[in-house]
Every structure is written in C-alpha cells, then in structure tokens.
Amino acid sequence: MKILLVEDEFSLSQTIANYLKDDGYVCETACDFAMAIQKIELYNYDCVLLDLMIPGGHGFDVLSRLKKDHPQTGVIIISARDDLDNCIKGLDMGADDYLSKPFHLSELQARVRSVLRRRKFNGHTQIQFREIQINPTEKLAYVNEERLNLTKTEYELLLFFIINKHRVMARISIAEHLWGDSMDLANNHDFLYSHIKNLRKKMTEKGGGDYIKSVYGMGYRWEE
Amino acid sequence: MSMKLTTQTNLWYLFVTALIILLGTGIFFFFLKDLLDEEATETLYREKDDIIRFISREKRLPNNTLFIGDEVTYRETPFPVQESLNDTLLTNPYEDQELSPFRCFQFPIEIQKKYYCVTIKRSLFEANELVQALIYAALILSILSIVILYISNRWVFRRIWSPFYKTIKALSHFQSNQAEPLDLKSSNTHEFQKLNKSLIILTENVRRDFQNMKAFSENAAHELQTPLSIIQNSAEALFQNQDLTETQAIQINNILQATHRLSRLNKSLLMLSRIENKQFQEASQVDLSILLKQKLEYYLSLAKEYNHIFVITIQKNIVINIHPDLAAMLFQNLIDNAIKHASAEGKITLTLTDTHFEIRNPGPPLKSAIEKLYLRFYKESGRSDSTGLGLAIVHSIIQATGLKLQYQYEHDEHVFRVVFQ
Numbered sequence: 001m002k003i004l005l006v007e008d009e010f011s012l013s014q015t016i017a018n019y020l021k022d023d024g025y026v027c028e029t030a031c032d033f034a035m036a037i038q039k040i041e042l043y044n045y046d047c048v049l050l051d052l053m054i055p056g057g058h059g060f061d062v063l064s065r066l067k068k069d070h071p072q073t074g075v076i077i078i079s080a081r082d083d084l085d086n087c088i089k090g091l092d093m094g095a096d097d098y099l100s101k102p103f104h105l106s107e108l109q110a111r112v113r114s115v116l117r118r119r120k121f122n123g124h125t126q127i128q129f130r131e132i133q134i135n136p137t138e139k140l141a142y143v144n145e146e147r148l149n150l151t152k153t154e155y156e157l158l159l160f161f162i163i164n165k166h167r168v169m170a171r172i173s174i175a176e177h178l179w180g181d182s183m184d185l186a187n188n189h190d191f192l193y194s195h196i197k198n199l200r201k202k203m204t205e206k207g208g209g210d211y212i213k214s215v216y217g218m219g220y221r222w223e224e
Numbered sequence: 225m226s227m228k229l230t231t232q233t234n235l236w237y238l239f240v241t242a243l244i245i246l247l248g249t250g251i252f253f254f255f256l257k258d259l260l261d262e263e264a265t266e267t268l269y270r271e272k273d274d275i276i277r278f279i280s281r282e283k284r285l286p287n288n289t290l291f292i293g294d295e296v297t298y299r300e301t302p303f304p305v306q307e308s309l310n311d312t313l314l315t316n317p318y319e320d321q322e323l324s325p326f327r328c329f330q331f332p333i334e335i336q337k338k339y340y341c342v343t344i345k346r347s348l349f350e351a352n353e354l355v356q357a358l359i360y361a362a363l364i365l366s367i368l369s370i371v372i373l374y375i376s377n378r379w380v381f382r383r384i385w386s387p388f389y390k391t392i393k394a395l396s397h398f399q400s401n402q403a404e405p406l407d408l409k410s411s412n413t414h415e416f417q418k419l420n421k422s423l424i425i426l427t428e429n430v431r432r433d434f435q436n437m438k439a440f441s442e443n444a445a446h447e448l449q450t451p452l453s454i455i456q457n458s459a460e461a462l463f464q465n466q467d468l469t470e471t472q473a474i475q476i477n478n479i480l481q482a483t484h485r486l487s488r489l490n491k492s493l494l495m496l497s498r499i500e501n502k503q504f505q506e507a508s509q510v511d512l513s514i515l516l517k518q519k520l521e522y523y524l525s526l527a528k529e530y531n532h533i534f535v536i537t538i539q540k541n542i543v544i545n546i547h548p549d550l551a552a553m554l555f556q557n558l559i560d561n562a563i564k565h566a567s568a569e570g571k572i573t574l575t576l577t578d579t580h581f582e583i584r585n586p587g588p589p590l591k592s593a594i595e596k597l598y599l600r601f602y603k604e605s606g607r608s609d610s611t612g613l614g615l616a617i618v619h620s621i622i623q624a625t626g627l628k629l630q631y632q633y634e635h636d637e638h639v640f641r642v643v644f645q
Contacts, residue, residue, distance in 0.1 A: 015457045019460075080447075
C-alpha cells in the first residue's frame with residue numbers, strides 16, 4: 001500500500017511517515033505544492049494524506065487534480081484549520097475523511113485503514129487476526145467462526161486494537177477514539193479499563209486468546 | 225431619575241420667566257399704586273387751593289361742587305378744624321351704593337369771621353380699578369408669552385439637538401464586533417460635528433482593536449495546532465520504543481496528557497472565537513428532539529460508567545431555528561457540565577419541551593455568582609480536567625442565538641434552563 005503525505009512541517013511528516021512505514025506502508029512525503037503535484041503526476045497512490053495549508057498553493061487544488069487524474073485514490077485531509085466549512089468543502093470535493101490537528105497516530109492509522117478498505121476492496125474485506133475475524137461492513141466480530149456479542153464500544157475497541165496491533169497506545173488515544181473529542185471527563189481510564197476487561201472476558205469465553213496487555217504507565221498493547 | 229434635556233431646560237426657563245414676571249408685576253403694581261395715590265392727594269390740594277382762591281375773591285362759599293366726582297361739603301364750626309387727610313370706605317353713589325374707598329380731605333376756611341370745615345371726598349375706586357386692569361393685562365400677557373416661549377423653545381430645541389439624539393441612538397446600537405463603521409449623520413452645529421468626529425475615531429479604534437483581538441486569538445489557536453501535533457505525535461512514536469523504562473514511560477504519558485489538555489483548550493478557544501466571529505450565522509430548522517436523542521446515546525454509555533442516573537423527558541418534534549452545530553454544542557457543553565459536577569451517583573434530570581430545555585444536577589451550592597461561571601477560564605471546582613470554557617461557550621452560544629439562559633439553585637440541584645423564544 002502506497003501513501004503520500006503532503007505536509008510542510010518536516011518533523012511532523014517524518015514522525016507520521018515513520019509510524020506508517022512501521023505498519024508496512026510505503027510512505028512518501030511532499031513538503032510543498034509543487035512537489036505534491038509532481039508526485040501525483042508521476043506515481044499512483046492508494047491514499048493521500050493532505051494538509052490544506054501548504055507553501056506554494058492550496059491543498060484544495062491538489063485535491064481537485066487528484067480527483068481528476070486518480071479518482072480511485074483515497075484522500076484524508078489533515079488540517080490545522082479544523083473549521084467546518086473547509087471540512088465540508090473538502091468532503092464535497094471528494095475527500096474520504098477529515099482529521100484535524102493534533103491527532104493521535106493510532107487514530108490516523110485507523111482512518112487510513114478504513115479508507116483503504118472502502119477504496120480498495122469496496123468495503124468487502126474481512127479483518128483477520130488468528131482466530132478473530134472482523135466484518136467491518138456489518139460491524140460484527142467472530143472468534144473461531146462464532147459470533148461475539150459485543151457492545152458498540154467493545155466492537156470499536158477490538159477493531160482499534162487489531163488495526164494498531166503491536167503498538168503501545170496511550171489510554172487517552174483510545175478514549176478519544178471511542179468517545180470523541182468531548183471525552184475529557186475524569187476517570188475515563190477507569191471505565192476504559194472496565195470496557196477492556198469485558199472485551200477480554202467475552203473473547204476468552206469463546207476460546208480466543210488474551211492479546212490485550214496492559215503496559216505500565218502508558219496504556220495498552222495488542223500482543224501476539 | 226433622569227429628565228430629558230429639553231424638559232429640564234424648559235422647566236428652568238419657565239421657572240426663571242415666572243419669577244421675573246411675578247417680581248416685575250409686583251414692582252409695577254406698587255409703582256402704579258404709589259403714583260395714583262400721589263396724584264389723588266395732589267388733586268385734593270389743588271382743589272383746596274381753588275376753593276381758597278374762590279373765597280378770597282368772592283368772600284363767600286362756592287355754591288356748587290366744583291369738581292366732578294369729588295364731593296365738597298361745607299360745615300360751619302365754632303373754631304377752625306385741624307387739616308386732615310385720610311382714607312375711608314363710603315357708599316359710592318356711582319357704584320350701586322357699595323362700599324368703596326374714598327380719600328377725605330378736611331381743612332378749615334374763614335369767611336367774615338366765620339369758620340367752616342371743608343371736606344372733599346375723592347373716590348379712589350377708579351384708580352384701583354385701573355391698577356387692577358393693568359395688572360390683569362400684564363398677567364395675561366406674561367402667561368401668553370410663557371406659553372409661546374415654551375412651545376417655541378421646544379421646537380427650537382428639537383431642531384438644534386436632533387443630531388445629538390441621532391448620535392445617541394446610533395451609539396446605543398453600536399457593538400464592538402459589528403461589521404460596519406458607526407454611521408453618524410453630519411450636522412451643521414460645530415460642537416456636534418466635533419462630537420461625531422471624536423466618536424467615529426473612538427468607535428473605529430474599538431472596532432479595530434476587537435478585530436485584531438479576534439484575529440489574534442484565532443490565529444494563535446491555529447498556529448498552535450501544528451506544534452501541538454508535533455509534540456503529540458513524537459510522544460506517541462516514542463511510546464513504541466521497546467526499551468523504555470517505567471519512569472520514561474510515565475513521563476511520556478504525562479506529555480501526552482498535557483498535550484491533550486492543551487489541544488482541548490485550544491479547540492474550545494477556537495470555538496469561542498468562531499461563535500463570537502458569527503461564523504455560525506446560517507440558522508435552519510433543527511429538530512432538537514432528534515439531536516438531543518443522538519447526543520444522549522453517547523452520554524448514556526458514559527453515565528453508566530459514572531453511576532449517574534439520567535431522568536430524560538423529551539417532547540417530540542421540538543423544532544427551532546438555529547445553526548445545527550450551535551445546538552449540538554449547546555447540548556454537549558451543558559450535559560458535560562452536569563455530568564462533571566454532579567455529585568457521585570447523582571440524578572441528572574433532562575427535560576425538553578416546546579418552551580425550554582432544562583438540565584438539573586445535584587451538587588453543593590455555588591461559591592460565587594453565576595455570571596462568574598460564564599467567564600473564560602473561571603473554574604469553580606479547580607479540577608484539572610475542566611478547561612473552564614464549557615459554560616463560556618454556552619454563554620456565547622446563547623448570545624449568538626438570542627436564546628435565554630436561566631440558572632437556579634433549588635432542592636440542592638443546579639438548574640440550567642435554555643428558554644426558546
């Protein structure tokens with residue numbers, strides 16, 4: 001899977017690119033408008049992460065060019081200007097998703113996966129991890145072909161973990177993924193813990209492995 | 225109590241004019257009275273002279289009264305009477321036998337060794353009547369002039385001061401965030417011209433400062449997003465390092481937590497400046513019942529974690545004209561606030577009716593006035609997970625939409641009520 005990251009802030013693009021490379025993506029970066037245009041003219045990408053504010057031009061122009069030449073490429077707008085109008089405009093122009101800075105890398109990873117799934121496999125793709133199977137279209141999870149009776153939160157949690165497997169995820173990134181931006185109420189760690197406990201229990205009951213490990217002082221990791 | 229400028233000036237005018245007229249009329253009255261009085265006495269003396277001249281010439285009493293209106297009588301006396309002059313009331317033959325004032329002049333004369341007392345009675349009635357008539361005329365004239373003065377003053381005042389009142393009206397509608405400069409009509413009065421000029425400069429400064437401040441806070445918030453991203457993402461990348469010690473892990477986690485807080489703060493500030501910049505102007509018909517139900521789906525799962533009990537009453541099809549994002553933020557911030565500050569295992573009561581949205585949560589009474597809670601960064605609780613901006617956002621949404629927000633503390637519960645028009 002090939003990803004182009006259009007972002008003018010060097011240290012940010014390095015961090016994101018490295019993170020994505022670790023996940024097995026081929027990730028190239030473009031730091032200004034001209035370079036972005038050049039790259040999309042030369043190569044085919046599966047997904048483009050597009051900052052709207054780039055030197056030498058506007059991200060929307062990259063987007064329209066992209067939609068004209070490579071309509072099958074998925075686009076996620078990442079912008080510091082997280083205003084609704086720009087967001088709606090971007091989505092109207094054919095972007096698949098919108099992420100406002102600052103975001104968690106695990107969140108970005110989940111969004112990229114979801115876009116690729118929709119774009120590349122028309123959504124008909126099962127996510128498989130050993131005995132666990134997830135059907136994102138129906139939002140169902142199975143262990144050894146047996147359906148897990150998960151709540152909405154538990155399902156999202158499982159999907160998030162598997163997409164970000166082997167990664168240490170801060171509790172705050174998980175909580176924000178599950179409960180969104182306004183999730184800033186105290187004790188969120190406590191009830192994140194209880195959801196994880198329930199998910200573990202439901203999986204092991206059906207004979208699944210216990211993959212979610214708590215990492216002291218940091219958060220959780222899905223380990224093989 | 226305040227009075228209109230015209231009324232005040234007019235009242236003073238009236239007071240001074242009335243005083244002058246009253247004093248003037250009084251002085252006029254006494255002068256006139258004095259003059260007529262002297263005139264009457266002088267006439268009596270002239271008549272006496274006439275009588276004496278007649279007697280020394282003719283050596284007899286005049287046979288008829290010499291002077292019209294004045295009654296002259298002669299009386300023989302054994303010795304000369306004292307000359308005297310005094311006023312008295314007598315019946316007046318010309319005036320229906322009513323008592324009226326007369327001046328009696330009495331003096332002695334001698335004709336061929338015989339003494340006579342001559343009495344001349346002069347009616348003062350005509351003189352008094354004249355004075356009265358003159359006073360009436362003066363009073364009527366004065367009242368008339370006061371009325372005319374009052375009316376003309378009002379008219380002149382309205383004309384002269386109308387630019388001033390227009391300026392006041394324009395100024396009272398002025399808002400520091402308005403798009404147009406203050407529109408002041410030009411005037412041909414020098415002072416008003418100066419006033420308007422100064423006001424235009426002043427309000428333009430206010431407007432410019434406000435714009436700058438708005439632009440500053442919005443730009444600052446935007447500019448912060450990228451460095452925040454770098455910190456957050458770098459910390460996350462560091463997390464993946466397998467060789468981290470526990471202390472390092474905790475420190476990185478602290479960085480993440482702090483960045484998260486900072487980013488939330490930043491987003492709230494951006495939201496505030498966006499609401500204040502009126503970027504949510506386009507209102508549409510929003511079904512609050514549906515919106516609130518959607519919001520609550522998310523909160524109900526949270527409430528379970530907190531052991532809060534939600535008591536929800538939602539009337540169907542409550543539609544108001546509002547920007548959908550503002551409505552969503554209003555609900556979200558009020559519910560967040562209620563959950564955050566509800567006592568443990570408290571009952572949160574939500575009610576949506578066609579007139580209002582009400583949310584109650586139990587908790588100890590406020591330590592400060594409710595207005596303070598609407599200020600940015602004011603925290604009643606001092607909790608670190610609170611940005612101190614939630615109610616400030618609620619307040620600015622209320623101001624932007626023209627809804628009404630009421631707060632009450634009753635039965636140990638905080639009650640926020642949003643009243644629809």
